[in-house]
Amino acid sequence: MAVPLDRRHELRKNPITGLMEDMPDLHPSLIETIHFVLYTPLPSDPSDQAALGEWIELLEIIDDDLRWLLTRDHSKFWCQLIFDDSLKTFLSSYLRHSPRSLSAVPVAARDIHRSVHRRVFFTFVRLSTSKESPDNFLSDDAFAEIVYNHFLLDVPKMMDLCVLYGDAVNSPLLTKMLTNVFSKQKLYFDDLNSACDGIVDAFAKLKDRVEAKADETWSVSEVDDVLHYANDIGQTLSSFVRLCSVAAPALAKHLIAKEVVSLFENLVPLLRPLVWRSENLREAFLRSKASLLSLVHSLVEEAYLKPIDAERTPRRREELADKLLELIAFMLASSEFLKNYNAVFSIEEDWRRVEVALPSLDSNQALYIRDTMKALDFGRRHDSEENELTKEDHMIAKVKEVFPHLEEAFIRTCLEGCAWDAEKTIGSLLEDQGAQASETQEKKTEIRPDKVEKTEGVLSKRRNVFDDDEMDVFRSQELDYSKIRYKERNRDISSKSVLDDKSFVSSMRDRFLNTQFDDYDDEYDDTHDSTVGAPDFVSVEDFRIKRLNEKLPLFKLQTSDDEEDEEEDGNDESDKTKATTENPRPQMEHRRQGKGGAFKKGYSDNTGDEKKGPMKRQDQLKARAAKERYKGSYGNHNRKMGAQKKQGRAMGSFR
Structure with a gap:
């Protein structure tokens, strides 16, 4: 019968005393003397060839060290991981400073960075697995103690892993890895509750900052900071809830969804007239909206709808339904959030799933929601075209989060080829064929005329007493220039x-x-x-x-x-x-x-x-x-x- 690694002992020579002793397989004397260098962020000036060359050399050194680490056998890998502090410091630095998208990396360093990115992910997958083979494994108690007490994984690292590796290719493996860690070590749930308190405080501080600056003039840098902060926290939590569903109830318990809805209701109307100063601000604004909407949808899906469908106890299902009804009622009272959310994810569909799961649900709150849904359906028939456009913009913004260097025209073409499935489009672009296509076709695709007509802004919606007048240059394509009188001038005078x-x-x-x-x-x-x-x-x-x-x-x-x-x-x-x-x-x-x-x-x-x-x-x-x-x-x-x-x-x- 195989013995777990944490219980194995072997007769070895003690490097300190020089005597043969019965030593465990997990011992500090078994690590190799190697120093893992820290990962540094991208150079601030990509055009600086000297700095870029030094950064590429650093990536090559990191790639060689990780290749050597992954080739170690089971016992030596865990010894190096437990007792080598430089390795743990390097892994933390990479999760903190690595760019969220590979497209942000310069082309000259893209291949070596992709290799480092993949080896870091394999390292975390291996340290999150307690059993590699029937002969090489750790006991559940020892695995939980090692991972938790030696800070190999914590809640912030899990969130960073979800943001960096939460694409369509790695998401199944990442979900399995995080579920295994939470199931083996229950103390992570306590850490998650503490992290939720910090998240609530972060949303409250951001909302207070927005309310304090409501009557003041915003600078471009202030708008950019708020948008990037909101996008980062929304994207991180959305990926974490979607890939680690076991953590969704803890976030729902702390009413994270209500905090996001309240922040959205205050932030978006205030920043909407300010983001048109530049194209970068407009893209950041769309990404922030998409990430916050996606976070609320992920919480509704993972914390309420799926548990209601999977729960067999009627009492527990009714408790979850009551909490969801309270959240939906709060969303219906927030007009700005409801308009954007319903255009992308359809709150009617979420309510319909609740009615199917609980047909006997009949309360005052449920009646209020039904009446509101009827009025909402009436309004949507008039705004179907606008909502369709909003949904397309959301899909484009979602793809642009991963590929910010691509133009909207090319992303729209790719989405049309994938039936407007953002996940499928991102997966295809991450492949080699999609990457080659993006390099050859980006910034060359022209926007179709019918799409240009849909994206008309204020002029198409304005109402004026001179609308459809014979001199209305915004609506009429042909004007009678004979009725335009020019001031007479003496053309002989020079x-x-x-x-x-x-x-x-x-x-x-x-x-x-x-x-x-x-x-x-x-x-x-x-x-x-x-x-x-x-x-x-x-x-x-x-x-x-x-x-x-x-x-x-x-x-x-x-x-x-x-x-x-x-x-x-x-x-x-x-x-x-x-x-x-x-x-x-x-x-x-x-x-x-x-x-x-x-x-x-x-x-x-x-x-x-x-x-x-x-x-x-x-x-x-x-x-x-x-x-x-x-x-x-x-x-x-x-x-x-x-x-x-x-x-x-x-x-x-x-x-």
Whole structure:
């Protein structure tokens, strides 16, 4: 009779003591000295060839190590698995960081990554199997203790396995593996209940975050984070419930379905107008909706409908039916969720299965559901085309989750070839023939015209008072352009003709020629004057700007001095008054010289007593010489040059 591996002993040499001892077959000394490297995520920049090359080398090392591990015999495989911590760390890192779809891996690394992906799955299948052959097996108690106590499997790892390997090819084997683990180790149900509490908290936090941001502006990154988080948790739980049906009652007990319906009712209407910013957000939005709807459907199917059909105890069947009726009533009260769910999975069909299983079901809640179903059927007859379109979009989004690089037109063609069966389409695309077809035909298939008509958006549903008008460009294909009036334009006028038109120059010339200038005297100080008479005559010579070093002619200097002497020699008081009234400049000049001469005692010609004759002439010359000598030692000197500079810059001031 064969002995289980956990009870086998053999006489071996102890590597520590060097003595022959009776040692068990599961002993740390029997492992090989090998270090399993950690799996790292994809390079952030796929175009970086150096980083991609290093990542491919890492995958090759991992592939060789896993090949060596799987070739070990039964006892050495379990020894390595139990006592090698690097192996357990590697398996956890792969489940955490591996891409959910092989299409996300660059083409250069796709083959080696597919090999690693397959060997990791075989490793988990082998460690989940207690009996490999009639001679190589573990007892049920030892298997349950080893898998649980050494953390070879836990609930989060099971969920990751369902997401990574839950396709049509591996799902039967994965379901058998998880069912075997839960049946051998009952403690996993306690861990599952604890995990459900964490899942409820995660949904509550996500719902609170959405409600808190309801009245605020969402950024693109925030919308993307929420959509990816909702899609990840919905896809993970949906795969886990579908492949591990023994875990469905625990999730139903914690009312996970109601939490999902409530989150969907708040999340989808809020994010729908925000996802049209980019194509990536729109695809993420569709994937999130599909994953949440699929999660609720999986819970209804695995936690209620199948147990009702399989249950033989009437009392237990009625309990399950009552819980399902409560859930359906909650779904009927959520209009947004019901519209999307009923378009894909048909809630009427779920209710019909309950009535077939329990024909005697007659309660107030059941009557309410029947009446609501009748009204729902009436509404569906009017929206059958829209629901059909929604179902097609859901199928396309479901396939696009696995193959995000494929275009919708090609996926639609594949779904039509598989009778709109998403699982069958994904299975065919995962095969080599489907992969080759996708590489050659993707991004080349044109969308058919009849499908384009179905996918019309807001314009096809709008209602306006101008609908079907003769100028309605959205509904009418032919317009009468003769009724459209264009504004008349003078086509002879061009930009060149406008620039060449210089007619305005003549008007501007007259304006400047008629402009007059003020007679500006830099040596005239009118600060304390209230009335200044205008000069009798202004000559053109007064406006000429003289150079700074220009000297006046000698005859002008003599004329100026003679006129000044004659003016000072006048003895008639009446003549002085008349001259002052007619021309006040000499008197003001005299006053100015008197003020300036006060700064140098003895050099002013305004001495108080009137001198006449040659003596006065000498005093004037001395005063002028002193002023010329000391004019740079007190204020307001060099005023003439400054005035000329201002006149030269500003062309004088306009009157």
